[in-house]
Amino acid sequence: MKKLEYIYEDGSHKWAAVARDPEKPGFLIDTNEYLVLNGGEALLADPGGMEIFSAVFSAISAEVDPYTIRHLFASHQDPDVISSLALWLDFNPELKCYLSWLWSSFIPHFGGTAETFVAIPDEGMTIPLGNLALEAIPAHYLHSSGNFNLYDRKAKILFSGDVGAALLPSGEDGLFVENFDRHISHAQGFHRRWMGSNAAKLNWCERVSRLDIDMLCPQHGAIYRGEDVKRFIDWFAALDVGSGIKE
Amino acid sequence: MEEISDNTASQASDLCRVVKANEDIKKVIRISSGVNLVALNAMLTAKRSGERSRGFAVVSSELRVFSRKLEGAMTGLGALIFELVRDAAAMRKQHHERRHLLNIQARGQQMRELMEPVLARMDERMHKTGGEIGRDWHRLHIQLNRVLQLCETGGSLSRSAKIEAVYGGDMTATLKQVANQIEETVNEIFSTLKLLRTQLAE
Secondary structure, three states: OOOOEEEEEEEEEEEEEEEEEOOOOOOOOOOOEEEEEOOOEEEEOOOOOHHHHHHHHHHOOOOOOOOOEEEEEEEOOOHHOOHHHHHHHOOOOOOOOEEEEEOOOOOHHOOOOOOOOOOOOOOOEEEEEEEEEEEEEEEEOOOOOOOOEEOOOOOOEEEEEEEOOOOOOOOOOOOOOOOOOHHHHHHHHHHHHHHOOHHHHHHHHHHHHHOOOOOEEEEOEEEOOOOOHHHHHHHHHHHHOOOOOOO | OOHHHHHHHHHHHHHHHHHHHHHHHHHHHHHHHHHOOHHHHHHHHHHHHHHHHHHHHHHHHHHHHHHHHHHHHHHHHHHHHHHHHHHHHHHHHHHHHHHHHHHOOOOOHHHHHHHHHHHHHHHHHHHHHHHHHHHHHHHHHHHHHHHHHHHHHHHHHHHHHHHHHHOOOOHHHHHHHHHHHHHHHHHHHHHHHHHHHHHOOO
């Protein structure tokens, strides 16, 4: 079953990861959901697919009152990111969902009304949470054409969505990257095929390398910490992506 | 079909009720973890008081046994509520899917015929989940009653501690203070659990 684990704590300011579900059927991609808490309210980043709603909801409820979740953040439009939206709204119809303006009329196919969505412009925006100002950082075309990361300047954490994702084999179930070289071999195929633009990739690497980041948290696979964050950005900058096009 | 529909609709709304119960149980778990510290404090105070508080020392020792049992019982209660939250969330999902199927079914005779076997399978799944939820609630009630019985033991121990504190000589005031602390903690757990039992019975 999925479990909530705190990865950052400073008083009421916390980040928690809901990661790895050994009970999940093998045909579903494994996902990480991240809960950011500050000042008595919470934001759930990439709430996950409809099929795993009960696992995510129960893991969160074991530690946190789910009514404190006021905001959802969808990095992009994929079903493993946000197809559980209708179920979250069934539970709390007041929830607000932040997502790229590009998907404003697509995501409502999963649920919600006009009042549910806050469209993020291409250049990004600030998302208030308690006493925090989270930042939606553009990551367009990596892999989705309307794609955002979420940066917490105070905690120095970047939720990077599919960037940094790894498709880990069973047994490799640690929350954090422990051996970068071994780990990155599970990320290479994913990044080469899912990421479509070398220009977008270099633009992202250049902007993100200027941020102060202690943890880079992807939606799939393990979290990069400390020096591994820089290692990952350098590795990604050098990687040739868009492997789906055969010349 | 209508009976199934009414039943599943109420089970789908179980989620909010379960979330509320879960928050109360988490609160009790937090208080319970403090009982062990209170018991330890009582034992140390009794030790400092020496021979005059032998009775208090015996009660403190029993209180530590109680705190361990309470911790185990609360862990059991926490595990049960976790299962209940998971099953209630799964029911919510199935209820949501069923609503879509009913919308399709309402679009005429042809759709009704097409949807009939699909809805039958869905209802079977929901019955199964509903059965799980019913069993979860039943187990939760049983465990809650066990914890309440256990708390009555805790209540008796706190009363005994107050009596034994009187024989503490010049340490009486300190022992009384510890005994009051025990009583307050046990009462807080007891009243929260009793309120929870009343809420669950509504």
